[in-house]
Amino acid sequence: MEQRRYKDIVAFKWGQGAPLAFHARNLEVAEISDDAWNEMSASEPSLAGAFKALTNWESENSPDVKSGKLSVGIRSLTINVTQICNLKCTYCAAGGDGTYGSAQTKINVEKTLPQLKLFLERIPEGGSFNITFLGGEPLLYPEGIQEIGNYVRLMTAGRDITTRFSIVTNGTLFNEKTLSILRQLKANITVSLDGPAEINDKTRPTRNGIGSTSLVVEGLKLLETCRSDLGSLTLHGVFNRENLEIAKAYEFFQSLNADRYEFTYSVEENDDASNKLYVEQMNDIAAKAYALGGESELRKITLFNQYFNALDNQQQTENFCGSGKSFLVMDAKNNLFTCPWEVGNKEEKVGENTNVDFARMENESAPLIEKNNCQNCWARFMCGGGCMFIHKKGTGSKHQKDGQFCYRTRSLLGTTFIYYKLSRASC
Known part of the structure; x- marks a missing residue:
């Protein structure tokens, strides 16, 4: 092109x-x-x-x-309810075993609730608060999820605040108990899965080396029986030089009746040839999706859905995410960090228990497109300056752009524009 x-x-x-x-x-x-x-x-x-x-x-x-300026104030919180896992994924960025280098069986809920109270009291009427449960594997501690969910709903009862709950899970622990808790929260569910068994069993084995795919598929079948009581279901694959079989993953995902599909390039990967192949594979599945079902099928792929939404709403993005501004991560020891991948990094720690450095967040309020010197990039208001963690992995500085990330973004935006024009021309 x-x-x-x-x-x-x-x-x-x-x-x-x-x-x-x-x-x-x-x-x-x-x-x-x-x-x-x-x-x-x-x-x-x-x-x-x-x-x-x-x-x-x-x-x-x-x-x-619509301006993409992001006001400072925590509206999204990811909570590591555990820092242990029953899988041992080959590419795990959480310490290699889900622990972030510090195993913690379960979070201390008694310490967590005052932290939640602190953030909830700062949410204005008409606002929203999003909680994502993460691990390790969060469903190893379903009781903690239930207690936290119940507390948040109690604290917001009678207030004009919208609460949303999500969970990112490996999908091997769905059962009557865990699904009952997720149904109570009307949780949006993301299941990590890298493709069919011949791929996923290699990249996401159990701790004893046995493949996990059959457990995930059985779990998804059980989840299907109560889908109407849950939020959305997303299947999320991670790809790197060891696995770039995105087309096979897409075909497999289609058989599992999910609402959305995510195909993420590993935050740890920094190989130019793999980066270009990833873009080629994403273009291939975009073509397949559009041929199969036009815009609606293409938008099941979350990346393209995100870009279509931005174009439809003319919504600028000035920050790739709200890291350290509108979004924080609580680890299983009740420490607060700016990013899920920065858990354990003292430089990105912004608090512990109810001691939170709100002043630091205010000081970090400048848009990433300015901090990362993206003002002259044509993709700036669709990208928002890019992922700081990926930049740091690629260049050594979170505010120095990683060229491979920029290449992926601009390439797939070009693809998006083609299908956007095709979709709108056919209306």
């Missing part, structure tokens, strides 16, 4: 189709003429005709664009 740019307009051309352009500030996608496309590469572009129309579009600031 060939690409050209004029200020905040980036244009793409593939095959014999009309060139497609994206307005970086307004988050608008539109076809442009071949004349405008040709002028974009001219050494001295004309100020009349097609190029003049392009310059006029570039200078516009749409009143429908």
Whole structure:
């Protein structure tokens, strides 16, 4: 796919189709003429005709664009209810065994509840609070999930606050007890699964080396019996140079009746050839999804759904995530960190128990697109500066951009624009 740019307009051309352009500030996608496309590469572009129309579009600031500025205030909390796991995934970024280097059988709920009270009291009326249960494997301590969920619902009863609960689990521990607790919370469920058994059993074995896929499939069958009482179901695969079989994972996921599919490039991976192959595989499954069911099937893939939402709503993003601003992680020892991957890193610790460094969060309030020097990137308001942890892994600094991350993002945004235009043209 060939690409050209004029200020905040980036244009793409593939095959014999009309060139497609994206307005970086307004988050608008539109076809442009071949004349405008040709002028974009001219050494001295004309100020009349097609190029003049392009310059006029570039200078516009749409009143429908929604700012991506993120106000400081914790509205999302991930809680490591355990830091142990019954699996031993080959690529585990949580210390290699789910412990983050510090095994903890279960969180101290008596210490957790005052922490939750502190955050909930700061939520304004009309606001929302999101809790994600993580591990280790969180369903090794379902009682803790139940106590925390009950407390949050009690604390917000009678207030105009929307609470949402989610869980990220390996899917091997669904049973009548654990599903009953998740049903009470109407929890959104993400199950980690890297593909069919011949792949997943290698990447996600149990601690004794036995494959885990059959346990996950049986668990999903049980979960299917109570889907109407739960939130969404997402299947989440992680891919790296040891496993880039995304097409096989997609085909397998389709047989499991999930609402969404996530295909994540490992935060620990930094191999250029694998990075490019990942993009190729994502393009392949995008083509398969669109051929199978158009926009609705494509948007089952969470990445494309996220981008479609941003384009539909003209919603800018100035921070890739709310790390340390609107989002924190509580480890199983009741310490608070800025990011799930930074658990145990003293530099990213922002509190313990009810002692929270809110002043530090205020000092970190500047948008990532500024901190990471992304102001001139055409993808900035769709990307939000990128993942700080991935940047740090790739470059040594969380505010120095990792080129492989930028390549993945810009490549898959280009793919998104094509399917977005196809979808909207067919309406």
